[in-house]
Amino acid sequence: MTGVYSFDHDHGLPARELGHLLGGKGAGLAEMTGALGLAVPPGFTIAVPVCREYLSTGWPGSLDDELRAHVGRLERALGRRLGDPDDPLLVAVRSGAPVSMPGMLDTVLNLGLNDDTVLGLARSSGDERFAWDSYRRFLVMFATTVMGVEEHAIDALPDDASVDGLRAHVGALRATIADRAGRPVPADPFDQLREAIEAVFRSWGSRRARAYRAREAIDETLGTGCNVQAMVFGNRGPNSGTGVVFTRDPATGEAAPYGDYLPCAQGEDVVAGTSRTTPIAHLAEHLPGAYAELTATLRRLELHYRDICDVEFTVEDGRLWLLQTRIGKRGAVAAVRIAVEMADDPEIALSPAEVLDRVPEELLARARAEIDAAAGAADDDAALLATGLGASPGRVSGRVVLTAEDALTADDDVVLVRTSTSPEDVAGMSAAVGILTTRGGLASHAAVVARGWGVPAVVGAERLTIDGQEVRAEDGRTVWAGDTITIDGGSGRVWVGAVAPGATGGASTVAERLPHLLRIEQWAGRREVSPA
Template identity: 65%
Template structure:
């Protein structure tokens, strides 16, 4: 019997019989978070709806459900009524984002389409109603690029390259060039928004079975048959004006567990610009200077989310013309040392008040052993020569390995390799999974490389901007070769430093046993395993984690 899709689409404010946070198996993790923030916490979440997991499972089994087009149209109509805009309206168009939402977090592995609803007619309407033709045409450029590569399967290399033009005429020309390139690839982006939406939803469903998603699930032990939900959400625009921006923030430091927000902010940008790792992001301290009111509200919202979920949260946000919107929350991935400290601190924090059993249950034996190994290695590591580059320490640990410059080479290599890239994309996941370290020349603390490396316990340095990564070697901006494929380098994912050659353990702790080092440098572990009594960690008053290097 085929699924009736109409019973499996839910507005974010749908009155579920149980708390939405308990419904990840139905709504997916992202959908459950959006529903919880909307209907329980009353946070500023752009409205939308979720296509639940059973629809994806039905699609994988039998193809597109017969009534799904009608169900989508009904929920779009309700969203249009709420927003006072209509999808496809040439005068004042509604635009939506279409995002995945698996039951377990798979950062960057599944597909997303933003700015859906733009067309040759609606881009003119957006330009008129916004009073900003550059904004409208840049969004159309973004949409065509994302739809072509994500939904239609056009290769990035087949599309026009180079920075986006900054003027209306240049953007119109870029849009024309994009259309020509897409046509040359034998494809076409639909002008009808209903067809656009169907294509995007189907692309998200298909992405569950992509090679990158399969690789990630094998590494994480995620069931192949879970499928993904799809979230359709009214667009808010971090690229709207100078009082707009977007970012990703963890409520605490996911590498160390320190009690302060940690993340990246990018003005006049959309969310994919941050997580893709292609842009030079700013810190949240920079956000506080540029948008103080939005930053203050964000800080308050982060505290509310952490108290509600009783855990460190990973939050995506956008500020449009000074107004803050929360786009996603989930329990954040963290390194092993951070996991230990977070569990101990949250057991001691009266606003969270984990029981000792709850705190201990958050740590499996493998995490405890990784945390011990990490603090011992940090204490015993010897002094190194002067660093040849510095970036952001995104995932802790110091490792040495042979340089590989693309993910395929990493997957094929033997021995310990360090994957060095300008930035990583989800397509690199098979190479990341077998690397002992990751180094990128662009990207920030919450870029794809940083989040995946941290979750997998792989030391990573990102945003080493003085490195120019080529096909065969890595150079300075002046063209001097620093190292090439096959050379050995060492990276430190705590300090962000990069050295030529290998380093050895020769630190000043020879008089201490491993257990003594752990007791000294990670007392939280003894607390959780039955030792001393924890004291709540004070929340750092400064706005952010380490600043980007200059």
């Protein structure tokens, strides 16, 4: 029985129901390709059971032939060949577990580049900088993801590097990787592909993935799918970019697109939280045609899934491409508002039973607590240290810790403060009462994970700098590791000390949100009449 399926494969039932076979990402790609006919770069999925077989007994004997057959099909569809020195096909290799595990598993982009194909990419694109930058990105990702080279061992590209400087940097990078890993990055694209797939499968057992599964009570035996997809390039000039967007605000539930966009970049730049992103609305100014198509696509996805969707996309030379969709994680208050408003939307029309299924009592209790906190949240301007982006609502106070290890070993309330978080920080993130980052946007790793867990978080507090054991504001004020701070994941504010809720502020927010909560309580039979 085959273990590899093209995105357009006819399974005989909706692909979105096949997460157990294709993984969540593979199911979403197949659904967008087949049922919706959206602009998805073609590719194929290596099914979840293949991962389980690999982890149990090693690389399946028939998998090489299946991969070559599907790569050949992809090459014929696109008119380019993997490894062609004149006009190479490049692919992305991405994980996709049956249950969403944001950032926990591995990805390799720009696969297929080597010293020959980079020259072909430069000629076919007419852009040497783009080609060498893509090669640099591939080498770094392959080395750290597949070969085990630590990121701190790799020198960063200088901001002012010329094309010649970029080419020289790539040469030095190749030498560093070979020295650190004991072997060079393989030049043969099929060898690259096989090693990348193995790395995706192995990442299921990584420490970060195990920690996330423990926090979410995810079955250890599930395994992950692996998706091989033709590359589209958000780093291909000024009319290109990449982003992550939710169909609605996952913190408040507001029915408007919510997320991050980064011009002239690739997807990992957004989710890593290391780049300064812009709100998704800025795409309307940068590329209005692509933004109009994106908003129409988001509505189609929401109507199709009858739920909030989380979407990854790339714009290449002004053309929109969809790279992922899944049901979006959301905060408790957002869950209440979204469920009620989707019940009222005549094109979605959730039933009261569906609403109650999506908002169980535990989630209602969390929503009430958030509403109460908003009702009593007062600002203490004298103690205000900085303001970032409110990524996950709630106000908490705790002792500052600067590493995931310190958060994990703490026996009191702590706020994990980082420049940005990575999947390696997930165990410490789960132990903290709040998360604060100085970089990253609304779709960064810290924001997405915190929202999914209901942990208050502030991201992108760019006026704060972490230096050793201190966190310093622009005005010179400093808090040290061990000092107490308060963060508000709704407003994005950060205060020195334990700032207790006051008696004023937030009333308009409560007035807006309370009717949604009361509607659900009425449907659940706890109230006889709805509010006036």
